[in-house]
Amino acid sequence: MKKMEMTRRHARTLLAVAAGLTVAGLSQAGEVEVLHWWTSGGEAKAASALKATLQGKGHTWKDFAVAGGGGDSAMTVLKSRVVSGNAPAAAQIKGPSLQEWAAEGVLANIDDVAKTEKWDSVLPPVVANVMKYKGNYIAAPVNVHRVNWLWANPEAFKKAGAKVPTSWDEFFVAADKLKAAGIIPIAHGGQNWQDFTTFESVALGVGGTEFYKKALVQLDQGSLKSPTMEKVLTTFKKVHGYTDKNAPGRDWNLATAMVIKGEAGMQLMGDWAKGEFIAAGKAPGKDFVCAAAPGTAKAFTFNVDSFAMFKLKNEANVKAQKDLAAAIMSTDFQEVFNLNKGSIPVRLNMDLAKFDDCAKLSSKDFVDTAKSGALVPSVAHGMAVPSAAAGAIQDAVSQYWNSDKMTAAEAMAKIATAAQTK
Amino acid sequence: MASPSAAARLDHWLPRIVLAPSFILSFLFIYGLIAWNGYLSVSASRLLPNYEFVGFQQYATLFANERWMVALKNLAIFSTLFIGFSMAVGLLLAILLDQKIRVEGVLRTVYLYPMALSFIVTGTAWKWILNPGLGLEHLMHQWGFENFTFDWLVNPDYAIYTVVIAGVWQSAGFVMALFLAGLRGIDDSIIKAAQIDGATLPQVYWRIIIPSMRPVFFSTLMVLAHIAIKSFDLVMALTAGGPGFATDVPATFMYTHAFTRGQIGLGAASATVMLATVAAIVVPYLYSELRSQRR
Numbered sequence: 001m002k003k004m005e006m007t008r009r010h011a012r013t014l015l016a017v018a019a020g021l022t023v024a025g026l027s028q029a030g031e032v033e034v035l036h037w038w039t040s041g042g043e044a045k046a047a048s049a050l051k052a053t054l055q056g057k058g059h060t061w062k063d064f065a066v067a068g069g070g071g072d073s074a075m076t077v078l079k080s081r082v083v084s085g086n087a088p089a090a091a092q093i094k095g096p097s098l099q100e101w102a103a104e105g106v107l108a109n110i111d112d113v114a115k116t117e118k119w120d121s122v123l124p125p126v127v128a129n130v131m132k133y134k135g136n137y138i139a140a141p142v143n144v145h146r147v148n149w150l151w152a153n154p155e156a157f158k159k160a161g162a163k164v165p166t167s168w169d170e171f172f173v174a175a176d177k178l179k180a181a182g183i184i185p186i187a188h189g190g191q192n193w194q195d196f197t198t199f200e201s202v203a204l205g206v207g208g209t210e211f212y213k214k215a216l217v218q219l220d221q222g223s224l225k226s227p228t229m230e231k232v233l234t235t236f237k238k239v240h241g242y243t244d245k246n247a248p249g250r251d252w253n254l255a256t257a258m259v260i261k262g263e264a265g266m267q268l269m270g271d272w273a274k275g276e277f278i279a280a281g282k283a284p285g286k287d288f289v290c291a292a293a294p295g296t297a298k299a300f301t302f303n304v305d306s307f308a309m310f311k312l313k314n315e316a317n318v319k320a321q322k323d324l325a326a327a328i329m330s331t332d333f334q335e336v337f338n339l340n341k342g343s344i345p346v347r348l349n350m351d352l353a354k355f356d357d358c359a360k361l362s363s364k365d366f367v368d369t370a371k372s373g374a375l376v377p378s379v380a381h382g383m384a385v386p387s388a389a390a391g392a393i394q395d396a397v398s399q400y401w402n403s404d405k406m407t408a409a410e411a412m413a414k415i416a417t418a419a420q421t422k
Numbered sequence: 423m424a425s426p427s428a429a430a431r432l433d434h435w436l437p438r439i440v441l442a443p444s445f446i447l448s449f450l451f452i453y454g455l456i457a458w459n460g461y462l463s464v465s466a467s468r469l470l471p472n473y474e475f476v477g478f479q480q481y482a483t484l485f486a487n488e489r490w491m492v493a494l495k496n497l498a499i500f501s502t503l504f505i506g507f508s509m510a511v512g513l514l515l516a517i518l519l520d521q522k523i524r525v526e527g528v529l530r531t532v533y534l535y536p537m538a539l540s541f542i543v544t545g546t547a548w549k550w551i552l553n554p555g556l557g558l559e560h561l562m563h564q565w566g567f568e569n570f571t572f573d574w575l576v577n578p579d580y581a582i583y584t585v586v587i588a589g590v591w592q593s594a595g596f597v598m599a600l601f602l603a604g605l606r607g608i609d610d611s612i613i614k615a616a617q618i619d620g621a622t623l624p625q626v627y628w629r630i631i632i633p634s635m636r637p638v639f640f641s642t643l644m645v646l647a648h649i650a651i652k653s654f655d656l657v658m659a660l661t662a663g664g665p666g667f668a669t670d671v672p673a674t675f676m677y678t679h680a681f682t683r684g685q686i687g688l689g690a691a692s693a694t695v696m697l698a699t700v701a702a703i704v705v706p707y708l709y710s711e712l713r714s715q716r717r
Contacts, residue, residue: 076681083470100469100684190576190665246555248576248665388468391683395489395667402578402665414488 030320033062034307035091037074046340053327059320064088082106087310089321093139094306095130095383101308102133108311108318109136113325122329122347124370127304130383138308140328143343145303146362147270147378148201148293151256151277154286156183156265164266164291168205168235171294175242178265186239187255187264190248192398194255196380198268199397202236205295209374212299216379219389219419225412233400233408239268240401248402259288268293270303270381274358275342290358292365300369303381304346385419392418456697462690469684480691489667490692493675496582497699500671501650503586504593508646509639511590512597517627519598520605530602533595541592545659548588549575578668581661585653585669588660593649597642604638605631640707647703651696672696 032054038047051061066074078091082104093101101107114120114137120128123141131139152164157174160181165171175185188194204212207228215223223229244264247255256276258264267273277288284290292299307328312318327333334345339354344363348370352360369375377383382390396418400411463481466474484490515533519526536544551557552575562570574580608631616626654673657663663670663678670678672692680689 079470079681097469097684104470104472106470191662192664192666195666244555245573245576246553249549249553249661387683388685391678398664399578399666399668402668 029058029060030314030316030318031060031062032090032317032320032324033064033088034324035064035066035074035078035088036307037066037092039065043341046337049336049340050324050327050333053330053333054320054324057320057323057327059323062088064091082310087312089312089317090140090307090309090324092305093308094304095377095381096386097382098130098139098306098308099133100386102138106310107133107138108309108321109138110140110309110322110325111136113137113140113322117326117329119329122349124348124366124375126370126375126377127302127346130304130377131306139306140309140325141346142305142307142328143334143338143341144346144362144366145270145272145305145343145381146366147197147301147303147381148204148296148299149269149271149273150201150291150293151259151267151269151273152289152291153259153262153265154289156181156259156262157289159183160265162265164289165294166291166297168202168294172238172242174265179242183262184244184258184264185242185266187258187267188243188247189250189252189255190243190402191251192394193380194252194269195398195401196394197270198239199232199236199401200301200378200380201268201293201296202239203232204299204301204376205293206232206235209299209376212376216393217377217384219385221416221419224416224419229412229415230408233411236397237400237408270378271344271358271362272342274356278342278356284356284358290361297365298369298372299374299376300365301376301378301383302366303378303383305343389419389421392421459690459693459697462686463694465687465690467686467690469686471686476687480687481695484688484691484695487688489670490672490675492667493670493672493692496669496671497651499582500585500589500653501647503583504589504650505643505646507586507590508593508597509642511594512642513601513632515594515598516601516605519602530599534599535595536592537596537599539592541653541656542659544588544592545656548584548591549660552584552587575661576665578665581665581669585657585660589650589653589656592656593646597646600638600642600645601635604635608634640711644704644707648700651700672699 034050036047038044047063047065051063054061066077074092078088081087087106098107119131119137123131127141127144128137131137131141150164154164156178157164160174160177160183162174162177163170165174178185188198200216203216207215211223211226211228211232214220215226215229252269252273253276255264255267256269256273257280259267260277260280260282271290274284274290277284282288291297307325309321309325312321329347331345331347331350334347334350335354338345338359342359344352344355344359344366348367350363352363355363366375379385379390379393384390385393393415396411396414400406400408400414406414461473462471464475464477465480466472466476519529519533523529552572554560554571554573554576559570559572562572575584612630612634613626616630621629652673653671654677657669657671657674661669663674672695676689676692676696679685679692
């Protein structure tokens with residue numbers, strides 16, 4: 001009895017030693033643990049492409065996928081991991097939040113990767129700046145979503161005898177015609193981020209790029225309290241009159257479904273809405289129209305997903321992390337991922353032969369606006385200002401959208417105060 | 423064989439040893455974390471905990487925040503109505519069930535069942551029922567009552583009352599069970615004596631039974647009050663704080679600011695205020711209970 005126990009214990013020790021040796025033997029190959037919330041359909045497929053690339057380089061991939069929409073729950077898990085000194089290699093973080101994380105001193109400098117891969121020349125400077133903290137790259141961008149899109153159902157427009165609007169004046173003409181034809185003019189989901197997304201497109205269309213930059217990126221008090229802002233708010237509120245009563249609480253994809261079915265004529269939503277149309281078997285240009293939100297054809301509000309790189313201790317893991325950063329920006333991954341996700345590559349000058357017309361238009365505008373300076377970060381999707389200020393402005397905008405009593409002037413004062421949130 | 427003295431010593435130490443793990447765990451993970459939260463609320467923490475002391479600045483920011491004031495007002499409306507209606511409905515159901523009726527067991531189960539659901543399920547179900555385009559209003563229109571409107575869910579001024587409706591629906595059965603137990607615990611002979619004295623049934627309930635159920639009232643109040651103050655899941659599922667932030671309550675406010683907006687300090691301050699609210703209700707109650715026990 002006792003002898004057997006001894007043998008068993010011996011065997012276990014041997015096994016442990018053997019395991020230790022194997023790990024030591026593979027010390028060149030590291031492990032990357034990646035926190036992401038690409039757990040659904042096309043996105044999951046895209047994530048596994050990245051996994052395959054890294055495994056090809058001999059590294060081990062450890063999924064740290066936390067399901068749950070916009071990643072709120074993932075962020076909570078990430079915080080506890082970082083606080084306990086056990087950060088993953090990379091995590092899906094975007095916009096000014098990157099700078100907030102970097103300011104906590106937990107992100108790694110990946111300038112060497114950026115230099116060998118020439119990120120500075122393949123990324124538009126506005127996007128590159130988002131990826132940097134104090135001039136050093138701390139994150140790798142994955143894709144570009146355009147937020148200022150208008151999705152329209154051509155059948156509904158034909159029935160109403162309207163044409164897809166290119167300015168806000170035309171927008172209301174078209175909306176009136178749709179309404180007269182018994183179609184809900186605008187499919188809207190009354191959740192605060194969707195209210196804010198609509199606001200952003202109105203602000204860009206009515207106020208123009210310069211106003212947008214001053215008011216919603218630099219949070220300039222003068223611009224936030226200007227007559228232009230009042231006009232933006234009045235127009236924004238007018239849009240509310242063309243939505244249906246059941247909008248509050250509706251998810252964005254259900255609003256998209258209303259356009260797909262022809263119950264509603266248009267939707268103001270970012271290009272992730274395209275996936276819903278495609279999944280319903282609709283062809284771009286024929287069954288649905290993608291156009292820039294009214295008055296914003298020459299502008300582009302970007303929402304760039306990115307992976308923040310955390311400081312790691314293990315040498316091999318750092319190597320793996322750098323390979324991950326390089327792989328994310330490679331043309332292969334950019335193509336595969338964005339085809340699946342419905343967004344466009346963040347790299348300039350890529351071959352887009354496999355992409356659809358909406359993506360091609362989006363990409364063309366991305367390149368053009370990067371040159372003209374009309375490429376602006378999306379405030380509604382956490383790209384323009386720190387999360388505290390963005391959240392406070394979102395509260396004020398959403399309150400105004402939902403309130404029957406608040407005037408544009410009152411809303412303006414509230415938004416201006418909210419913009420000072422630090 | 424252990425000597426008697428060893429057995430006595432074991433008797434002395436065993437309860438302490440057995441209780442120690444749970445004592446240490448609750449001390450660390452409840453009181454320790456409360457203290458940590460308290461410290462965070464006077465720190466400059468943003469995205470991650472940060473121990474730079476800033477005094478009561480987070481509290482000043484908190485009470486200058488309109489959304490927080492809306493959340494507090496909603497809490498007041500919600501908890502008053504929720505507790506009031508749950509108790510009234512629960513008591514009424516208990517009294518009606520107490521009339522020695524047939525199939526009481528079945529009815530009791532029917533009323534108690536909502537309690538078995540999570541607030542998420544309740545919230546989602548009521549979201550569909552109250553949605554004007556899907557639920558009640560739509561149904562009434564289909565039945566031919568074209569003028570029927572019930573759009574509280576999508577109306578920022580009334581949305582908080584829909585939370586009350588869903589909350590009462592869920593909790594009234596539970597309150598009923600508590601009250602029913604209380605009613606059954608009352609000595610029959612008192613009631614018989616009252617009846618002999620010529621008291622009517624309402625009088626018996628109003629003058630004798632309800633006053634003698636005071637402890638049950640108190641424990642029900644305790645349970646409901648903390649459900650009301652903690653309420654998070656119900657609001658999240660039913661309205662997600664919307665339209666706008668019209669149905670925000672302190673718990674959803676705290677979650678949003680601490681976890682999605684990188685304002686842990688502000689979130690911690692709001693959590694401390696919530697704790698203070700609970701304490702303001704529980705401490706006087708515990709005090710009076712303990713005092714009456716000592717007497």
